[in-house]
Amino acid sequence: MTPSSRTLARGPVWPLFVAVAFAAVALTALVLIENQKLLGAALAITAAFCFCAARFGGVAATEVAASENPWLLRGLITVASLAVIFVLRDDNFGLLMLATVLIYATICLGLTVQMGYAGLTNFAAAAFAGTGGYTAAMLGQQGGLPDALVLVCGGLVAVFIGSLLILPVLRTRGHYGALTTMAFGVMFNVFLDANDFFGGPQGLKLPGINLFGWDFTNDIHIFGLVLSSYVNYVILTGILTALAMIFVGLLDRSWVGVWFDVVRLDETAASVFGLKIAYWKVLAFTIGNFLAGLMGAVYAKMTGFIAPANFTFGDSLVMVSIVILGGIGNRWGVLPAALIVVLLPEKLQFIQEYRLIFYAVLVIAILTMRPDGLVARRVRKLRAEASA
């Protein structure tokens, strides 16, 4: 009816270039810099840049440009990612951290669907990731199933375990549902610790990924360059994160996303207009647990070794704090939040033994300044779809 306002309001594109370039440079710097003072300076500059961008409309301009040019955004992110990989090509530790950040971010995208969309608090994300990891360890030994299947099975087994848990989660409301997942998260560790079949506290070894003949344990030789074998994992986790981002984004911009929101915001209105609350919660739980299980399996194969200590209740809490820190319900927020929460304790040597205190202080500090998280969720406007 009124397309004029739509076509007129095209914003400039350059903020998109600046934002992606800045993100790539900041990411590379944070991974590469070892000197603690330099690192502190880099962090301060990054924070100042973000603050100014938010203050002077840069963030808003970037959002407009991104929503108006989705394919340009995807192209820029791909190019920037390749550039980062090129710079870090033989930094094994840096690449491993990067892949770990991507794995956490993707698990947190699943948590975003559960908590941010459907309002289902899950304090056992690490246990679901662990379920995927142990599935990979059991199925993915040399000569076992092909790895593509192993990874998918990791997700499916997590969904299955989740479906055993779903009844008590649905029957109990609010905080009690969260308690149920908490109990599962703790039980998961106790069970694995006590069970020799799954390796007990010493854990299990497993071989690296081999996808359709693409062997992840080999270095990559391309254009006369040698890239560390860990580049394989960064590429795989990068692709999985991108796919999950696209999937979760489309989900949000669909009826399913709207119904998730309504179920979270007002169960009475939802059911009066025909939404079966249990169905939508189960769907969100399933999607999130699949992502957790899948990425847990990738993580296990990447590190080559898993033990109960990799998937503790504390790790589940870290994942929830990533979602809250990023801005609950905003899928972009999990990327910077995962970066901060996973990378900083590794890099800043003085925090290492104070990790949990660091998380607590960080969450409190950020939420005091930005109660809606780093990137607050925006109101969904299906205008583009509804006037296509």
Place this chain on the structure above:
Amino acid sequence: MTGLSNNVLLESRGLTVRFGGLFALNELNIDVHNGEVLGLIGPNGSGKTTFLNVISGVYSASAGKILLGGIDITREKAHNISSYGLSRTFQRSRLCLSLSVFDNIALGAQRTLNNGLWHNIVQRKSFAAEARKIAEEARELLHVFNPALPDKLFDPAISLGMIDRRRVEICRALIGKPKLVLLDEPSAGMTHDETDQVVDEILGIRKSLGGLTIIIVEHEMGLIERVTDRCVVLNYGKKICEGKFRDVAADPVVREAYLGQA
């Protein structure tokens, strides 16, 4: 049964709702005829909202029966009842304020939309076609209430004033093309002039959607007088009187019930 109740859309028989020892509804028999506007009035706490809640499945009946179009829906879950052609508004607004007006109204048409994951994620063209259809219908409905509202279709509901929120809630109840609409105090929180406006709008909608049956709960007696064909008066969960508003308003039992409260 069907032979007799051809003209009856909704009937409650011995309908009772108990909260502990309190009888919020007590053996209530009410018939609602096809196409009529039934006013449900009575002092505060007389069970009007409870009646709407129990027929829309929000509360469950302690005893008795509810028939909608001759079908027993007493034990139906709330999420199934809308498929019998029933929708409603709420006394305390139940819009999702952080969602857009469009999202809120789309909820009213949820039953008619394709909820499959494949359709929603992969077949984006046919999803967009549905979204376009809903947007068109929503604009049309909103326009009846307020010509300025269609332009706010993608604004968050929280940005609207009280009266526009009411209107959006009524649009949400109407977009699914229900047979029976329950309106719980549509004038709550409005000034006298705004109430008059809403009355005109409800009458206008009713004219354009021929055959719509409405149960309306109201405090504002002027509104009841103008819009209803018939009234049922509740007191302490019991029906104490029924008939045309003028007759009901003159009834000494009704006067006493209202005076007793004041």
